[in-house]
Amino acid sequence: MPRPPRPFDAIILAGGHGARMGGVDKPGLVVGDRTLLGSVLAAVGAAGASRAVVVGPRRPGWPPPGRPRASGRPGPLISYAQEEPAGAGPGPALRCGLAEIAAPVALLLAADLPFLRDRHLAWLLAALDSEPERAGVVLADEGGRPQWLASCWRTAVLRAAAGGYPGRSLRGLLGPLGPRQLRYDRAGAGPPPWLDCDTPEDLTRARAWSEQEASR
Numbered sequence: 001m002p003r004p005p006r007p008f009d010a011i012i013l014a015g016g017h018g019a020r021m022g023g024v025d026k027p028g029l030v031v032g033d034r035t036l037l038g039s040v041l042a043a044v045g046a047a048g049a050s051r052a053v054v055v056g057p058r059r060p061g062w063p064p065p066g067r068p069r070a071s072g073r074p075g076p077l078i079s080y081a082q083e084e085p086a087g088a089g090p091g092p093a094l095r096c097g098l099a100e101i102a103a104p105v106a107l108l109l110a111a112d113l114p115f116l117r118d119r120h121l122a123w124l125l126a127a128l129d130s131e132p133e134r135a136g137v138v139l140a141d142e143g144g145r146p147q148w149l150a151s152c153w154r155t156a157v158l159r160a161a162a163g164g165y166p167g168r169s170l171r172g173l174l175g176p177l178g179p180r181q182l183r184y185d186r187a188g189a190g191p192p193p194w195l196d197c198d199t200p201e202d203l204t205r206a207r208a209w210s211e212q213e214a215s216r
Contacts, residue, residue: 007050007104008125010076011097012040013090013149014056014111015083025059026197031114032210036197037062039114044107045075046118047125052076053100054111055083055093089168090149098159106158110149112198114206115191120184124152127182135161136179139194146181147194148174 014027014037027037034042037054041063044052058080068075083096094108105128107121127137136153138146148170157177165173184192191209196202
């Protein structure tokens with residue numbers, strides 16, 4: 001696994017109303033032995049983040065703020081923030097998260113990625129580190145579509161762009177920054193790291209994949 005640059009923080013967007021999931025709390029849904037948010041935080045911690053800012057309303061049962069310990073070593077400092085007004089959209093949520101971090105590099109992630117792992121984050125971080133003039137890198141799916149909530153950025157560039165962008169859309173904010181798109185080579189038919197759980201069908205598929213992985 002490539003060694004990622006240090007230090008780096010993570011912004012995890014966990015807002016929204018889960019309308020396509022019937023209004024349930026998506027980040028709190030369980031796939032395998034973790035909640036969706038728990039899987040993302042585990043990946044961020046294993047990759048070596050200094051801080052993880054979860055943007056969205058606090059829910060019962062979520063990891064408490066502070067610095068958890070994992071495998072005998074301190075994890076990232078976890079904190080929570082809420083965009084104003086609540087539910088204003090991913091653009092305002094990103095700006096809210098940026099106000100809470102200080103590291104020169106920032107991961108931008110969704111809170112509902114059950115198959116995101118530290119090796120994927122290390123790949124993003126190393127790719128950005130290899131191109132000093134590049135503003136960011138983003139995972140692209142099989143169709144070549146950028147997955148904005150599986151991306152990595154230079155914090156100063158991201159903060160400047162976000163400060164001058166009044167809209168809600170991540171594509172409108174991040175696309176003009178010209179990030180490198182990383183095509184992930186999926187071996188076999190395993191789950192991609194950008195798979196999110198927006199619908200009951202997504203959740204069913206994710207749980208089936210998780211069971212398959214556990215049985216190997």
